[in-house]
Amino acid sequence: MPADSLVKISDINFAYDDRDILKGINMDIPRGKLVAIMGNSGCGKTTLLRLIGGQLRPTRGTLLVDGESVPDMNHRELYDMRRRMGMLFQFGALFTDISVYDNVAYLMREHTNLPEELIHDMVLMKLNAVGLRGAHHLMPSELSGGMARRVALARAIALDPMLIMYDEPFAGLDPISMGVIGQLIRTLNDALGATTLLVTHDVQEALLIVDYVYFVSDGQIVAQGTPDEIRASSDPFVHQFVFGEADGPVHFHYPAVPFQQELLRGGARG
Amino acid sequence: MAEKGSLAVIELVRSIGHRVNSSVQRLGFAARFFVMILVYSGQSFRRLHLTIREIYFSGFQSLLIILVSGLFIGMVLGMQGYETLQRYGSSEALGVLVALSLTRELGPVVSALLFASRAGSSITAEIGLMKATEQLTAMDMMAVNPIARVVAPRFWGGVISMPLLAALFSAIGVFGGYLVGVVLIGVDEGAFWSQMQGSVDFRFDVWNGIVKSFVFGVAVSLIAVFEGYDATPTAEGVSSSIKRTVVYSALAILALDFVLTSFMFRGL
Numbered sequence: 001m002p003a004d005s006l007v008k009i010s011d012i013n014f015a016y017d018d019r020d021i022l023k024g025i026n027m028d029i030p031r032g033k034l035v036a037i038m039g040n041s042g043c044g045k046t047t048l049l050r051l052i053g054g055q056l057r058p059t060r061g062t063l064l065v066d067g068e069s070v071p072d073m074n075h076r077e078l079y080d081m082r083r084r085m086g087m088l089f090q091f092g093a094l095f096t097d098i099s100v101y102d103n104v105a106y107l108m109r110e111h112t113n114l115p116e117e118l119i120h121d122m123v124l125m126k127l128n129a130v131g132l133r134g135a136h137h138l139m140p141s142e143l144s145g146g147m148a149r150r151v152a153l154a155r156a157i158a159l160d161p162m163l164i165m166y167d168e169p170f171a172g173l174d175p176i177s178m179g180v181i182g183q184l185i186r187t188l189n190d191a192l193g194a195t196t197l198l199v200t201h202d203v204q205e206a207l208l209i210v211d212y213v214y215f216v217s218d219g220q221i222v223a224q225g226t227p228d229e230i231r232a233s234s235d236p237f238v239h240q241f242v243f244g245e246a247d248g249p250v251h252f253h254y255p256a257v258p259f260q261q262e263l264l265r266g267g268a269r270g
Numbered sequence: 271m272a273e274k275g276s277l278a279v280i281e282l283v284r285s286i287g288h289r290v291n292s293s294v295q296r297l298g299f300a301a302r303f304f305v306m307i308l309v310y311s312g313q314s315f316r317r318l319h320l321t322i323r324e325i326y327f328s329g330f331q332s333l334l335i336i337l338v339s340g341l342f343i344g345m346v347l348g349m350q351g352y353e354t355l356q357r358y359g360s361s362e363a364l365g366v367l368v369a370l371s372l373t374r375e376l377g378p379v380v381s382a383l384l385f386a387s388r389a390g391s392s393i394t395a396e397i398g399l400m401k402a403t404e405q406l407t408a409m410d411m412m413a414v415n416p417i418a419r420v421v422a423p424r425f426w427g428g429v430i431s432m433p434l435l436a437a438l439f440s441a442i443g444v445f446g447g448y449l450v451g452v453v454l455i456g457v458d459e460g461a462f463w464s465q466m467q468g469s470v471d472f473r474f475d476v477w478n479g480i481v482k483s484f485v486f487g488v489a490v491s492l493i494a495v496f497e498g499y500d501a502t503p504t505a506e507g508v509s510s511s512i513k514r515t516v517v518y519s520a521l522a523i524l525a526l527d528f529v530l531t532s533f534m535f536r537g538l
Contacts, residue, residue: 053411055407055410055411078413079413079415080413082411082412082413083412083413085411087408087411087412089404089407089408090404091403091404093403093404093405093407093408094405095405095408096399096400096403096405106412106414107412107414110412110413110414110419111413111414
């Protein structure tokens, strides 16, 4: 990977109370690239995004975004950095009391003093980029899941961010919407000259569009590589994940005492 | 057996300790939250339309329930007051009774209780649902402070609306008392108004009532925004937050009313 990283994560640890979520993560996100973080649910992917956005602080390790240490930032510095970031939340997180248009215009009105005519043109441009210019007057409750995700995407890129983070952008979408969102993520990254970080567990969709992949399991990076390397990998975890096998290094069963023992204990109680 | 009993006692003590601990912690968090609202109020006042919008939603939209309730309470006061006063031959004092009951007590207290259940609960629901659907987190990630943008305008909207609603409640209540006492029962109109004018002191009665309703407004609005902001982000969590807003507001209003009354009217 090239040396010029927008996000550089070294030996990051994070724990909720006593529960370790991330254990010594190292990661480089090069400028201009589209990098995916994959892993099964609850492996710490979203936590990683929240650490990069400064919503959580790591218990140990360094995390640099554009050369600046995120955990050491004060409130003002953090907000300055977040203005240069765009984030798409798992279910869009659109503001439900305002229209699609106002959702996309939200950041422009909050963070700039641009005249309303200019904001109007910019909003329509962003909505056009996601194919929803004609839906600008609708309320979020009138949108389908895929459309809501696209509006959230338009909102995330409203101020042309340097880093766009996507948290499970494919979750709950039909195959067509999934393809549309996937292509948009790639196109927008290249058109805006941004850097993109994609957290997902949709391997097939993600492998089509990303430049590099990190696999996270149980708070650690277990594999990494380009999509071709991942497809050709013989690593048992990657194999199980890419081909969606029910059992493997990631067990089907949640840890429990042996079933026979539990049944006998239940019988004794009865 | 004895061991089981002592285990149960330990469990009981532990759960009481845990409850006390978490209540104190929550109280501390609420106090800190209140300070944060005050700190970020400047930012939200610079964009006054946000607060005006909230005055419309919590104040203006509560008008109907406040006015109708005020009218009925005034009419009941007129009836009950007349029934008692005429036993002592002082039914002309009906105006005084109605006006003092309303400005000192019923106006601020009942309108605050109504405000808590009408506007307080909807503020909690709105903020709680915004939290549950990650809207507050999204806002924070967009470098927009949710306390300045969402919480402070709703808080000030409530604080500003409350005294106005209480004043309207008292005014329409007096009119209700007039309708029943003077128009229906036939108490002398001149005595009704002149005794009221003579006995109701602006600073002692009206002003104290306004102070009360302002304090209730702060309490109810703070409880409503805090419960919403602190809600567990699930359907069940939001619903129990709404319940807590109504219950805690009612208790806070009644307790504060006792404290304020004992300070304001201690010379009596």
